[in-house]
Amino acid sequence: MTDAIRIEPIREDHVEGFRDALDIVARERKYLIFLEAPTIEAMLAFVRGNIAGGHPHMVAVADGKVVGWCDIRRGSRDAEAHCGTLGMGIIPGYRDRGLGRRLITAVLDAARAAGLHRVELNAHADNFRAIALYERVGFEHEGIARHAVRIDGHYIDSVKMALLFE
Numbered sequence: 001m002t003d004a005i006r007i008e009p010i011r012e013d014h015v016e017g018f019r020d021a022l023d024i025v026a027r028e029r030k031y032l033i034f035l036e037a038p039t040i041e042a043m044l045a046f047v048r049g050n051i052a053g054g055h056p057h058m059v060a061v062a063d064g065k066v067v068g069w070c071d072i073r074r075g076s077r078d079a080e081a082h083c084g085t086l087g088m089g090i091i092p093g094y095r096d097r098g099l100g101r102r103l104i105t106a107v108l109d110a111a112r113a114a115g116l117h118r119v120e121l122n123a124h125a126d127n128f129r130a131i132a133l134y135e136r137v138g139f140e141h142e143g144i145a146r147h148a149v150r151i152d153g154h155y156i157d158s159v160k161m162a163l164l165f166e
């Protein structure tokens with residue numbers, strides 16, 4: 001079913017759609033530390049930086065619409081340049097049918113090819129679906145940052161996970 005959904009390296013003409021998708025997921029107020037998308041200018045700068053810097057960043061496109069994204073931002077300091085931080089999301093209606101697995105696999109392949117050694121991420125501790133996906137593709141649990149997130153007055157623990165390319 002997801003065969004019709006293409007996974008593509010992000011381009012500048014995806015930015016508006018990427019922002020729309022991020023905004024939808026952010027406004028659910030359940031999964032991300034964004035509660036709304038940054039400005040289009042900020043998103044454009046982020047995407048341009050990813051393209052110019054070779055940071056892996058893919059989007060899932062269905063009928064010309066961005067329905068998901070996954071990016072890994074490489075550490076900017078010399079001693080952390082082998083590390084990257086992963087973020088991802090899929091809009092409602094496209095979840096639970098293997099798209100997350102396709103997206104993250106494509107981005108991790110690109111990260112490995114780019115020479116990254118470690119990929120890390122944070123997930124809200126109640127985001128069982130995301131945590132299950134990350135475990136499936138090889139991430140290990142490294143710890144819990146207690147009450148690291150607060151949304152609508154509720155504290156949420158943040159699970160820290162990482163994967164090493166050996």
Ligand SMILES: CC(C)(COP(=O)(O)OP(=O)(O)OC[C@H]1O[C@@H](n2cnc3c(N)ncnc32)[C@H](O)[C@@H]1OP(=O)(O)O)[C@@H](O)C(=O)NCCC(=O)NCCS
Nearest residue numbers: 031088089090095096097098099100101123129130132133
């Ligand atoms: C998290 C997210 C990226 C996962 O993508 P998805 O397309 O819905 O998930 P998939 O269909 O690829 O499933 C991934 C795997 O997790 C498993 N899984 C899904 N939900 C699960 C659950 N509640 N418990 C255990 N396993 C689960 C699936 O069975 C699948 O494993 P498999 O490939 O071995 O069968 C997507 O649901 C999403 O964007 N959610 C909202 C935003 C979000 O949470 N972003 C991540 C923030 S850290």
